[in-house]
Amino acid sequence: MTMIRRHNQSAICMHWFNALCWLFLLGSGFALLAGEMQPIGAWWSELWVGIFGEAGLLVAHIAIGSLWAGIYALYTPLFLRRDVLPFLREIFAVSLRCDLIWCIRKAFWLVMGASGMRKIGMQTQLPAQGFYNAGQKFVAIAAIICSISLVVTGLLLAFSVMQQGLEALVRWALLLHLCCAGLMAILLPVHIYMAACAPGERPALISMLTGFVPEDFAKHHNPLWHASLVEKAGEHNRH
Ligand code: HEM
Structure with missing residues (x-):
């Protein structure tokens, strides 16, 4: 079975770092919602407060959010040509x-x-x-838009705690923060189901660990990407 490279090491590391941070931020973020705003149930907040304490939960949420945003702020310029631009080109195609x-x-x-x-x-x-299917492209575009808006509104919310007279801005920031988190809370289970559980997707899941997919899988699932690889190989052989 011929294997072809689908993801490089840096993209794989960033994907799993991203996944862990998102799961923590969604879990802790939902636990911060009190009373009627709590969509899961009081037990969810109690569970997280039991682990981190009342004040510690917000500190942990802000700390992981800042770590996540900080690592991406370094990764984006450092891996711009190698990972980021090719990724953006694919998802916006x-x-x-x-x-x-x-x-x-x-x-x-x-x-x-x-x-x-x-x-x-x-x-x-x-x-x-092509390289990504339509569902992956739509989820990735939503994830980028929501990520930027979550970081901006999250920073606003974190710093506004110390400022007076920003009530209206804080309310808008909180609304946008909750809408983006809510949208991602719907889309991520779809992404995780399609990647980890949907029939026929196992090779793609393995590729997010090893970096490689069987050529037959690529030919069947991503025929336009496969055709472009064959064309590039043909050009390379001619030179
Ligand atoms: C535990 C949960 C997760 C699993 C099992 C999972 C699985 C996968 C797999 C298998 C792929 C590769 C698909 C392919 O090669 O066609 C992928 C790609 C991707 N996932 Fe996830 N994922 C998870 C969580 C997340 C989370 C929380 C995010 C956050 C937004 C995310 C964002 C992405 C993005 C942007 C890609 C494309 C990245 C690339 O190709 O380098 N994933 N995921």
Whole structure:
């Protein structure tokens, strides 16, 4: 079985650092919501307060948020050409019509399978995908927008504690902070399900550990990316 490189070491390290920070920040952030604002239940806040203490929970949330933002502030310029720009180029290579068709057909396929889709007269063929599929691109774009807005509003909230007269700004910052966290709390379980549990995705999950995917998998899941690799290899051989 021929294996091809899909992720390099720095991208893999950053992905798992990112995943751990996000899970901690979402968990601790939801625990900070009190009373009727608490969507999970009082037990969730009690669990986290039991671990970090009443004041310690906010300190831990701000500390991990700052660590996460600080590491990305270093990583982005240092790995701009190698990781960041190629990643941005791939996720913003959106073709709205094709990508929406991919998302709709994939969702029906996951819920009712190919035979169910044929029964209701739907086509089962998914539009060919590049390095990322349409679902990955939409989640990644949302994650970038939400990340920037969470950092800006988070910093505002953290520093406004010491300032008087910023009540209106703080309310808007808190609303935006909660909306972005809420959106990511919906999208991340979808990302995790699609990456770790959905049928046929195991090689992609393994590639986030080893860096490599079987060539047949790439050919089937990411035919446009595979075709571009074949073309590059052809050009390289000609020179
Ligand atoms: C434990 C939970 C998670 C699992 C199992 C997981 C799994 C994966 C896998 C397997 C891929 C590679 C997909 C591919 O090669 O096509 C991936 C990519 C990605 N994931 Fe996650 N993920 C998790 C959490 C997160 C979180 C919390 C975020 C935060 C926003 C995130 C953001 C991303 C991004 C931006 C990519 C593309 C990155 C790249 O290709 O370098 N993931 N994830």
